[in-house]
Amino acid sequence: MSVSYAKQVAAEKALGLLRDRLANATRIGVGTGSTVAKIVELIMDDPGLARAMRTARVYASSLATLLMLRRYGVEAYSYTPRGGLDVYFDGADEVAIGDGECMLVKGRGAAMVREKILAYNSRYTVIVVDESKVSSSLGEKGKPVPVEVLEYALEALLDELNALGVRAEVRSGCGCRDGPALTDNSGIVVDTWPWGVVEPSQYEALLDRLPGVVGHGLFIGYADAVVVGRGEGGAAVYSCRRTRRNPAL
Incomplete structure (x- = not known):
């Protein structure tokens, strides 16, 4: 089916x-x-x-x-x-x-x-x-955790996540416009892959305390x-x- x-x-x-x-x-x-x-x-x-x-x-x-x-x-x-x-x-x-x-x-x-x-x-x-959409544990399907970021903090955030070993990429190529994907709040969408690097609950806590992060998809x-x-x-x-x-x- x-x-x-x-x-x-x-x-x-x-x-x-x-x-x-x-x-x-x-x-x-x-x-x-x-x-x-x-x-x-x-x-x-x-x-x-x-x-x-x-x-x-x-x-x-x-x-x-x-x-x-x-x-x-x-x-x-x-x-x-x-x-x-x-x-x-x-x-x-x-x-x-x-x-x-x-x-x-x-x-x-x-x-x-x-x-x-x-x-x-x-x-x-x-x-x-x-x-x-169902996994035995989050990350099993390799899907990213989207993060909404203020433009002012974007490059610093990318540097910090990459330094931790978390792959982080600005979402682009969405098909309707050139450039990065924006939310309805005008924040920039960064797709991140913490799987195998940081546990979900720890990653949630990290994102919640990073300046410039508006919110995230965990x-x-x-x-x-x-x-x-x-x-x-x-x-x-x-x-x-x-x-x-x-x-x-």
Whole structure:
């Protein structure tokens, strides 16, 4: 079975998991990516959930998501509200699940900082992926950890990461423009490969303290559940140990 079929299965399972929360939510957060787009499509095909989406206040993690939602007639917003979100759903580029801990790599769409803000400020966060995104440990698939960096700090950051043995490259050649990839915050995207050099939790701590780093694509402890769609049909739901949430919620 194809990856697209597995995404469809994952989206359908996620919709079942989220149905009651979406129907009763007043504030909904929506992530970025093809799996998220599939979930939104299913929501808008359901008259009751479509009405709930158009009635609630909906917050998008990227300009791409905001425009998609508005095409469906949803009045979406591009900020995080006071009081947080009732529910947030998103995808991921890689997921490792073990002993209740769900570790993610996100940011292929360069929306990782806004996605993390929404996830942190949501009472319930669900990540939805197909089985091709699942690893026994992060880094197994060789995907980079994207880092959003201020231009002012870019070259110093590259030097520091390279000195630590971490491969770090400014993302470019994205196809829509010449030059480096920029986020919706106008930060520069640096793709990094810490695998085999620094453990994920240590790398997270390092990036969080480096001046000039706006944010990064390591998500450790941000999800309440992960939904995985499988190519042979069916999907699994994994509960996660949530450790990152705004305590004011």
